[in-house]
Amino acid sequence: MGWLVFAFGAWALGWWANTRLAALPRTRATSLAVPFLFGLTLIAIWEGIVRGLGISPVLLPAPSAIAVTFAASTAILWEDFVQTVIKGALSGYVIGCGSAFLMAILVDRFDFLRRGLLPVGNFVAALPVIGMAPILVMWFGFDWQSKAAVVVVMVFFPMLVNTVQGLSDSSAMQRDLMRTYAAGYWTTLLKLRLPAAMPFIFNGLKIGSTLALIGAIVAEFFGSPIRGMGFRISTSVGQLALDLVWAEIVVAAIAGSAFYGIIALAERVVTFWHPSQRH
Amino acid sequence: MRSVIPVLTVVLGIFLLWYAAAIWLNAPWAYDKATRSGEVLTTQTLVADTWSQEKPKLPAPHQVGAEIWKTTVEKKITSKRSLIYHSWVTLSATLLGFGLGTGLGIALAVGIVYNRTMDMSVMPWVIASQTIPILAIAPMIIVVLNAVGISGLLPKAMISMYLSFFPVVVGMVKGLRSPDAMQLDQMRTWNASASQTFWRLRLPSSMPYLFTSLKIAMAASLVGAIVGELPTGAVAGLGARLLAGSYYGQTIQIWSALLMAAALAALLVGIIGLIQRVTLRRMGMA
Numbered sequence: 381m382g383w384l385v386f387a388f389g390a391w392a393l394g395w396w397a398n399t400r401l402a403a404l405p406r407t408r409a410t411s412l413a414v415p416f417l418f419g420l421t422l423i424a425i426w427e428g429i430v431r432g433l434g435i436s437p438v439l440l441p442a443p444s445a446i447a448v449t450f451a452a453s454t455a456i457l458w459e460d461f462v463q464t465v466i467k468g469a470l471s472g473y474v475i476g477c478g479s480a481f482l483m484a485i486l487v488d489r490f491d492f493l494r495r496g497l498l499p500v501g502n503f504v505a506a507l508p509v510i511g512m513a514p515i516l517v518m519w520f521g522f523d524w525q526s527k528a529a530v531v532v533v534m535v536f537f538p539m540l541v542n543t544v545q546g547l548s549d550s551s552a553m554q555r556d557l558m559r560t561y562a563a564g565y566w567t568t569l570l571k572l573r574l575p576a577a578m579p580f581i582f583n584g585l586k587i588g589s590t591l592a593l594i595g596a597i598v599a600e601f602f603g604s605p606i607r608g609m610g611f612r613i614s615t616s617v618g619q620l621a622l623d624l625v626w627a628e629i630v631v632a633a634i635a636g637s638a639f640y641g642i643i644a645l646a647e648r649v650v651t652f653w654h655p656s657q658r659h
Numbered sequence: 660m661r662s663v664i665p666v667l668t669v670v671l672g673i674f675l676l677w678y679a680a681a682i683w684l685n686a687p688w689a690y691d692k693a694t695r696s697g698e699v700l701t702t703q704t705l706v707a708d709t710w711s712q713e714k715p716k717l718p719a720p721h722q723v724g725a726e727i728w729k730t731t732v733e734k735k736i737t738s739k740r741s742l743i744y745h746s747w748v749t750l751s752a753t754l755l756g757f758g759l760g761t762g763l764g765i766a767l768a769v770g771i772v773y774n775r776t777m778d779m780s781v782m783p784w785v786i787a788s789q790t791i792p793i794l795a796i797a798p799m800i801i802v803v804l805n806a807v808g809i810s811g812l813l814p815k816a817m818i819s820m821y822l823s824f825f826p827v828v829v830g831m832v833k834g835l836r837s838p839d840a841m842q843l844d845q846m847r848t849w850n851a852s853a854s855q856t857f858w859r860l861r862l863p864s865s866m867p868y869l870f871t872s873l874k875i876a877m878a879a880s881l882v883g884a885i886v887g888e889l890p891t892g893a894v895a896g897l898g899a900r901l902l903a904g905s906y907y908g909q910t911i912q913i914w915s916a917l918l919m920a921a922a923l924a925a926l927l928v929g930i931i932g933l934i935q936r937v938t939l940r941r942m943g944m945a
Contacts, residue, residue: 402776411779418780439803496665500673506878507924508885510794511897511917514905519684519716594794601798601889602905617798625799633791 387428394421441623449623450630456612457631464609465635467524468596472531477588480536481581484543485569498544505537513599522603530599535588542587546580547573579654582647589639593632677720684716685709718911726915739895742919748896750923752812752884756819757877763820764827764876765869771828772835772861773853782832789825794818794886801887815887815896822883823876830872834865867944870935877927885920897923 394417401414423443429435430442437445450457487493513530520526550573558568600610609628616624682705689708693700700708710719718726727742734741767785770777797818804814838860846856888898897916904913 398780399776402779406779414776414779415781415783419784439806492665492668494665495662496667496669499662499666500669503925506874506928507921508878508882508917510882511885511901511913511920514901514913515910515917518905518908518910590789598794598886598889602902613796614798617802622799622803625796629791629796633787636791637787 381432383428383432385432387425387432390421390424390428394418394424438620438622441626445623446626446630450627453624453627456624457627459607460609460612460628461631461635463524463605463607464527464596464600465593468527468599468608469531469592471524472528472596473535473588473592475528476532476535476592477539477585479532480539480584481543483536484540484547487540487544488547489565494544498541501537501541501544505541509534509537510595510598513595514602517599517602522605524608527596527599527604527608531592531595534591534595538587538591539581539584542580542584543577546577549573549580550576578651579647582643582651585643586640586647589643590636593636593639597632674720677717678710681715681717681719682706682709685712688712688716714908715910718914722911723914723918726911727918730915742900742915745895745897745900745916746919746923749881749884749888749898749920752815752887752896753819753877753881753923753927755812756816756883757823757880759816760820760823760876760880761827761873764824764872765831767824767828768831768835769857771832785825785828794822794883797883797886797889815884818887819880819883822879826872826875826879827869830868830875831865834868835861837868838864863942866942867939870931870939873931873935874928877931878924881920881924881927 398414398417398421401410401417404410427443430440441449487497510530512533516529516533517526520529554572554576555568558572563571597610597613600608601614604611609632613625613628616622616628686705686709689700689705689712692708698704709715711722712718715722730740730742734743738744767781771782772778800817801814804810804817842860842864843856846860851859884896885898885901888894888896889902897920900916901913904910904916
């Protein structure tokens, strides 16, 4: 009963504090504090309800129990992180985005290819590409190579479509100016069109960053060596060790957010001139 | 229409590559078989063999086409081996999840647009929720909901919902905020109430944004339903066909399920595109 009161109190306190904070003028501090407080309140309510109602840890472990498991099994978590994120997702991401980028430049050079590949690429980008996972696992074996291959297939088309779109973003006037400077194709590409395409390229990179983690983890459901986040999640669910599953999810969340954050940071540095980056 | 020929060329190129890859990937097995039976393979028999193996590494397009024909047209819809039956299982979860996700997304967007506290506290978490590879916890959601006694359609739909609500929230927040200050002032001079402003100005002007997000949400929802079927132990649905196929090495079955999923995605997104065109034209926006 006490825990339920605690949950209710946390909810009321968080609500009250956030309403007060949101009414203040919007500064950097408040726009960080409000979501932080909201998250903290949610965790407190979660803890209170799980303890108060005596929910079995097999169904939903309390945040404190997850934290304990996280601290106790860092070795396993690190091993899984290296296998899935570093070996699977990251290598696939680099290969996929890199080859899509080069392909985009090639496609952009030939108008025929652009008109043909762009609709097809858009179509493929909307397909459930993740279904390729079992096939690629069959081709490349159980280890991280097959996961990287799944990630390559998943990130390729969003990246391709975005880059091609970005490369055609410079206006006719700007291209004419380059021509009056007697700039050739490569100079125009390097000095005008690639910089102009950067916001689009970063959009593709951002979409790819979330897809990469999803691809690497889901591909492990179809077969993997005895490590990796997807493997650990599916086997721990079978053993009803849900606290370990949640610890893996925390790792995935941190990795995903960090991945996205690094790209967003790079975007801010590279495309500082873009209106969306100027505050 | 200008792009029909290039698109057809690209599609043709994909098929050619596919056939070539089928020869290349299936050749080792064909050679292996030939040396064991003491035959010598000419180029012609090699090609014929690589395109007609029973469990090829990469089935040729016509094999997949034949399998799809066999499992859709020639099987009764109620049969467990009918691909239409499995597609329907996946489709129903997709549509339910899509409906729930769209509803949740629009509700959240309205809350975010009208409530400053919600805007500041929920919006960052909505965005953060997408950097979490949610599909990873699909097995857990399924198993936990099963343990509580919820099974069948709903757990899969929950995963679809989680994946599809995000594009709707982001698109609708943008859309509901798209009327500029001048238009909002105009509503104020007409003494319009908040609900009138919502129904007559904000909601109509958010429509183009809504449809764009709905297309993304639909594609995401289908992915969610397929992945949601994986941990249930391959009972029914396209995801189950994928998993069963990968267990038993039935590559043709995997590819036919995959192409069916692709066709389903194309169909669903196409339907939304059609509704979008009709609606926007009737609203005078397109």
